Structure formats: structure tokens, C-alpha cells
Amino acid sequence: MKLLASLTSPYARKIRIILAEKALPFELVIDSPWEANTRIPSLNPLGKVPVLLTAEGEAFFDSPVIAGYLETLGAAPALLPAGALETVRVRQTEALADGVADAAVAALLESRRPDGERSEREIAHQFDKVERGLAELERRLGHRPWFNGDAMQLGDIAVAVTLGYLDLRFPDFDWRSRHPGLQPLAERLFARASFAATQAPAG
Ligand SMILES: N[C@@H](CCC(=O)N[C@@H](CS)C(=O)NCC(=O)O)C(=O)O
Numbered sequence: 001m002k003l004l005a006s007l008t009s010p011y012a013r014k015i016r017i018i019l020a021e022k023a024l025p026f027e028l029v030i031d032s033p034w035e036a037n038t039r040i041p042s043l044n045p046l047g048k049v050p051v052l053l054t055a056e057g058e059a060f061f062d063s064p065v066i067a068g069y070l071e072t073l074g075a076a077p078a079l080l081p082a083g084a085l086e087t088v089r090v091r092q093t094e095a096l097a098d099g100v101a102d103a104a105v106a107a108l109l110e111s112r113r114p115d116g117e118r119s120e121r122e123i124a125h126q127f128d129k130v131e132r133g134l135a136e137l138e139r140r141l142g143h144r145p146w147f148n149g150d151a152m153q154l155g156d157i158a159v160a161v162t163l164g165y166l167d168l169r170f171p172d173f174d175w176r177s178r179h180p181g182l183q184p185l186a187e188r189l190f191a192r193a194s195f196a197a198t199q200a201p202a203g
Pocket of ligand 1: 011048050062098
């Protein structure tokens, strides 16, 4: 099994963490869709990482689909519950966390546009999504240790990965003081070996 990923993608990090938590062997192939010689568009027509290549040569994308595939391999710990409705609820947490990451990525790309092309209005529009998304995640978590069920699941991983991405790209945003209710869960997950081993390189 091969995972094509960039080292800074939050979606790819989510998958690397799942692979580590489940101790599934895989080869990490570093590829960036922004590089001229990238293989990504030949495997994913959307031209995005991550892409998972199975041992049989099947390509899976995007990250929620890859997470679903990895669950079918049956390796412990289960990161999705047995029940269909409970699974939808975990997927909702994941979708909200991924959506916050989508908005943060869009804000970053906009902020990197040259002077005269950059829209501060667009950046603010994306940060409204980040802010609303984090507020809703904080509300949903309340004082519980996990978003869904009584053990770490896919939703918890997705949320912590998104918060880690905000630390990487927007350290001044300071989600900890804006949404302190998310901090205990995030710090617990950041301390896990799977998170430590997949931290993005600085820069
Ligand atoms: N929904 C996708 C998002 C993947 C994504 O946006 N990846 C970014 C890197 S963080 C990418 O490859 N962008 C290249 C592009 O949009 O052309 C997923 O969950 O896998």
C-alpha cells in the first residue's frame, strides 16, 4: 500500500495518523500537486493529495474515502462505530473539521497571491468559516472527552489535525484562546506518537 502525500497537507496527515494508529504498513511517497513533475493528476483527476494506492493497484481519494477504505481492513483500533447512524455522526464531525481546514487552506492560498490580486475580503470570508466551524465543534464537544462515543474515533483525529494545521499556518489566529473548550482534546491527541511522528516540517 502506498500513500501519495505532501508533508504539510492536513488531509494527508489525517490518513498518516490513521495508518499509524492502526499500525498498517505502507510506503509514504512524497508528492506535491504544485510541482511540475507530480504524478498526482494521473491518479486523482482532481489533482489533490492524499491518494492511496492499494496493493492491488486501486487508487482511492479523497481523505474521507481513504479513511473509509482503511476501516475495511479490520485493523484495531476501530475508528468508525459499528452502527450506520453513529458512523454518519462521526463522519459529520470529520466533515466539519475538514471544512474548517478547507477554509484555512483557501485563506492561505489567497494570502499568498501577489499584491493587487489578493482579496482581504476573501480571506475574511474564509476566516468566518473557520470561526463558525470551530465554535460549532466546541459546542458539540461540550465537556466530553471525545466527540462521538467513548473512545478516540475518526472525528476526533480530524479535529485535532485541523487545529494542528491552524498552528502551522496561522499561529497568530490563536484558536486556544478563542475556543478553549477544544484544547484538552487537542493536547491529548498532539501528545500521541501518531501525531508527533506526522508533524509538518517548519516553513
Ligand atoms: N477534500 C480533499 C482535500 C484535499 C486537498 O485539498 N489537498 C490539497 C493539499 S492540502 C491539494 O492537494 N491541493 C492541490 C490543488 O487544489 O490543486 C481531501 O480530503 O482529501
